[in-house]
Amino acid sequence: MARRDTHELILTTSLALFNARGEPNVSTNEIALEAEISPGNLYYHFHNRDEIALELFKRYLLEVSPLLEPGGEAPALEDITLRLHLLFETMGRYRFIYRDLADLYARVENLRQAMNGLLGRKEAALHRLVGRLRDEELMVIASGDEEALVANALVQMTFWIAYAQVRDAKGLEDGTALTAAAARVLHLFIPYLAEPAADGFRRLARAYMEP
Amino acid sequence: MARRDTHELILTTSLALFNARGEPNVSTNEIALEAEISPGNLYYHFHNRDEIALELFKRYLLEVSPLLEPGGEAPALEDITLRLHLLFETMGRYRFIYRDLADLYARVENLRQAMNGLLGRKEAALHRLVGRLRDEELMVIASGDEEALVANALVQMTFWIAYAQVRDAKGLEDGTALTAAAARVLHLFIPYLAEPAADGFRRLARAYMEP
Numbered sequence: 001m002a003r004r005d006t007h008e009l010i011l012t013t014s015l016a017l018f019n020a021r022g023e024p025n026v027s028t029n030e031i032a033l034e035a036e037i038s039p040g041n042l043y044y045h046f047h048n049r050d051e052i053a054l055e056l057f058k059r060y061l062l063e064v065s066p067l068l069e070p071g072g073e074a075p076a077l078e079d080i081t082l083r084l085h086l087l088f089e090t091m092g093r094y095r096f097i098y099r100d101l102a103d104l105y106a107r108v109e110n111l112r113q114a115m116n117g118l119l120g121r122k123e124a125a126l127h128r129l130v131g132r133l134r135d136e137e138l139m140v141i142a143s144g145d146e147e148a149l150v151a152n153a154l155v156q157m158t159f160w161i162a163y164a165q166v167r168d169a170k171g172l173e174d175g176t177a178l179t180a181a182a183a184r185v186l187h188l189f190i191p192y193l194a195e196p197a198a199d200g201f202r203r204l205a206r207a208y209m210e211p
Numbered sequence: 212m213a214r215r216d217t218h219e220l221i222l223t224t225s226l227a228l229f230n231a232r233g234e235p236n237v238s239t240n241e242i243a244l245e246a247e248i249s250p251g252n253l254y255y256h257f258h259n260r261d262e263i264a265l266e267l268f269k270r271y272l273l274e275v276s277p278l279l280e281p282g283g284e285a286p287a288l289e290d291i292t293l294r295l296h297l298l299f300e301t302m303g304r305y306r307f308i309y310r311d312l313a314d315l316y317a318r319v320e321n322l323r324q325a326m327n328g329l330l331g332r333k334e335a336a337l338h339r340l341v342g343r344l345r346d347e348e349l350m351v352i353a354s355g356d357e358e359a360l361v362a363n364a365l366v367q368m369t370f371w372i373a374y375a376q377v378r379d380a381k382g383l384e385d386g387t388a389l390t391a392a393a394a395r396v397l398h399l400f401i402p403y404l405a406e407p408a409a410d411g412f413r414r415l416a417r418a419y420m421e422p
Contacts, residue, residue, distance in 0.1 A: 024317075101373065102311035106235075116377050144417065148398030151391075152363060158377075159370035162312065166327050166369075180362075187359030191402030206355065 007045050009035050011059070014052045018096035020173075023053055024103060050108050053096075057104075057111065060094040061118065068125040076132035077197055081186075081204055083129070087122075087157065088182045095172065098161035119154060126150045133193070141192040149192065153185050160184075179208040218256050220246050222270070225263045229307035231384075234264055235314060261319050264307075268315075268322065271305040272329065279336040287343035288408055292397075292415055294340070298333075298368065299393045306383065309372035330365060337361045344404070352403040364399050367392060390419040 013035040017026045028049055032042040046052045067083050067090070074082070091098060105112040130146055133139035141149065160181030164171050171177030183205040190201050224246040228237045239260055243253040257263045278294050278301070285293070302309060316323040341357055344350035352360065371392030375382050382388030394416040401412050 100311075100313035101377070103314055105377075112377060119378060144413070145398060145401070148395050148416070151395050152367060152399060155370055155374050155395075156363060156366050158374060159366055162373070163366050163369060166312070166316075166323060167330060184359050184362050184366075187356060188363060188399075190356070202355070205359070 003045075006035075006037060006041060009037070010042055010045055010052065011055060014049075015056055015094070015096070018053070018056070019094075022099050023049070023096045024100065028052075053104065054108050054111070056094065057097055057108070057114065060090065060097060061114070063090050063094075064118065065121075068121045070125075070128055076129065076136050077138060077200065080129050080133070080189075081201075083125075084182060084185060088178055088185075091157070091161070092175070092178045095161050098158065099165060101158075101162070119158065122157065123150055123154055126153055133197075138194055138197040139189075139192050140194065145192065149188055153188050156181060156185050156188070183208040214256075217246075217248060217252060220248070221253055221256055222263065222267060225260075226267055226305070226307070229264070229267070230305075233310050234260070234307045235311065239263075264315065265319050265322070267305065268308055268319070268325065271301065271308060272325070274301050274305075275329065276332075279332045281336075281339055287340065287347050288349060288411065291340045291344070291400075292412075294336075295393060295396060299389055299396075302368070302372070303386070303389045306372050309369065310376060312369075312373070330369065333368065334361055334365055337364055344408075349405055349408045350400075350403050351405065356403070360399055360403065364396050367396050367399070371395075394419040 010031060014026070014031050017031060017034060026049070028042055028046070029039055031049075031052070032039045035042070046055070064087065067087050097104065101115065105115070127146070127150055130139065130141065130150065134141065160177065161172065164177035164181075168177055171180065186201045186205040186208070190198050190205075193201060221242060225237070225242050228242060228245060237260070239253055239257070240250055242260075242263070243250045246253070257266070275298065278297050308315065312326065316326070338357070338361055341350065341352065341361065345352065371388065372383065375388035375392075379388060382391065397412045397416040397419070401409050401416075404412060
């Protein structure tokens, strides 16, 4: 196998194992075993598990970034629902990152700062989306309420995985924790949306909750 | 000093140190030093840090429990704002518990189950409060919206400390993270409240945010 393919194989194998069992519970030997390569070969690519976790975090950032950029040709409403959907999907694919943030911060240097930066960009993106909804006269919201809406959405988007781990760990495997969290974020917007936008969000939230 | 007083001194000293620096970063020797007792004396009362953390968690549960019980003579609106205030205050006093939930779960047996039980009781209490507001015709909310409101409030109440740690760690020391989180939870209710209840919540939220 080419070196580049092995590098990739290690990352995809690690991601699957980290998501399924939690990153602290997976050893590099187990990753090598699962990837059917020697521990020495793995070590050639990554010196330890933290390096793998950091590389995966960087990939997560790369995948999330376009979803947080301004612009987009689509009407605000479609744009928002699509972005939210893709954001949740991306978080779900890299969910190990959100399982135990404090532990990752403690071990992987600069991760807290990187996460703080990411949250700052998510916050700005949410404010831009609210602004577009307001410009298109789909939303009426006072500025104090907007601050709270954005912060509540951010907390929900950051901690739905940790919350599901306590309350409904199975939901993380079958995807119902993700759809429930996406529906909860839609519900944060509903009270400030004009009809028929509010009803559109409500129907979308219900669709998320259906099996 | 009487044995009972030493026991108490260890707990209050530990709580202060855990809150300030995070429970994983405090050793039993440091607790003994700060409490001005010998490590042997501390060991006589608690065999390790996990025992202290568990004892503090039990105290937290004891203090929180009355706030989650049904009943109360006060009108729903006063009752809710007072309970929310006291809940946040109690979480703030025991905030080390919420700093790194996953780590505590991993080390202290049954803590995840205890936390899940606590969240279940908080959820029931929130639904009862919404029911009382509805009975007193202060609130209009569809049942799907109520589910989302209660879940959003629960996630906010459980993770505001972890969120502040990433975004604004100083706010945990000076209390502004707590008041901002309490204001965010009030804002979740506002869209469903009739006037003047909505305005009362809005003013209370603003008061929380003022320095």
